[in-house]
Structure formats: structure tokens, C-alpha cells
Amino acid sequence: MAIKKREARTATPPPATNDQDAVARKAEEFGKGGYxxxxxxxxxxxxxxxxxxxxxxxxxxxxxxxxxxxxEADRRSQQKLLESIIWPELERRKAERNQ
Structure with missing residues (x-):
């Protein structure tokens, strides 16, 4: 079985002279870091x-x-479960200390 080669892409035509000036300006800005x-x-x-x-x-x-x-039993993430236990407990302890 022969291998089919892809057809070569046609090269894009060179831009018109006005476009060449614009391209040259953009290339110069790019080289200077203007981008x-x-x-x-x-x-x-x-x-x-x-x-x-x-x-x-x-x-x-x-x-x-x-x-x-x-x-898994609470159908929550481990992080959410720990937060739901730790923060209320710390707030309760702080309230007890401040009484």
C-alpha cells in the first residue's frame, strides 16, 4: 500500500507595498518591546x-x-466539615473567656 503525500500548501502572496510599510512598523515596534x-x-x-x-x-x-x-456521610468536603466543627467551637471558647 502506497503512502499518499500531502499536497504542499501554497505560499501566501507578499503584501502590497502599503501593507509592507505597516508590517515593517509593527516589526520594529515588536523589536523595541512596544508590544x-x-x-x-x-x-x-x-x-x-x-x-x-x-x-x-x-x-x-x-x-x-x-x-x-x-x-462522605454528611455529603460535604473534608474541608467544609472541619470548618463547620472548628470555627463554632473556637467562637464558643472565646465567648466563654470573655464572660
Whole structure:
């Protein structure tokens, strides 16, 4: 079985002389960086936090499985389940301290 070769694409015709001037101007602007947005440099704050602002929460395999099963039973994500338990409890404790 012979392999059929694709037909070569025809080259696009060269642009008209007015178009050549426009293309040349655009190429020159591109070479000068005229295409890029202006960047305003802001000094870095050395005391700014670095990296993600998450909190590490450690638990063992049993607790991980318990969390997974509880989230599935409540039909919520593990994150939503933890938030629904932790935040009300912390607010309750704060109210007790402030009494």
C-alpha cells in the first residue's frame, strides 16, 4: 500500500507595498518591546509572608479515615466539615473567656 503525500500548501502572496510599510512598523515596534505592557516596579516588602498561608493540620491514619467517612456521610468536603466543627467551637471558647 502506497503512502499518499500531502499536497504542499501554497505560499501566501507578499503584501502590497502599503501593507509592507505597516508590517515593517509593527516589526520594529515588536523589536523595541512596544508590544509589552509597561511594568511598574514596586519595592519588595521584606516582612511580607512567603508562600501559602495555610495551616498544617496533622492527624494519623485512623483520624484521616474517620474524617473521610464523616465527610462522605454528611455529603460535604473534608474541608467544609472541619470548618463547620472548628470555627463554632473556637467562637464558643472565646465567648466563654470573655464572660
Amino acid at each position: 509589552a505592557p509597561e511594568v511598574v516596579e514596586v519595592p519588595l516588602n521584606p516582612s511580607a509572608p512567603v508562600g501559602p498561608q495555610g495551616i498544617l493540620f496533622r492527624f494519623n491514619d485512623y483520624q484521616k479515615q474517620l474524617l473521610k467517612e464523616s465527610a
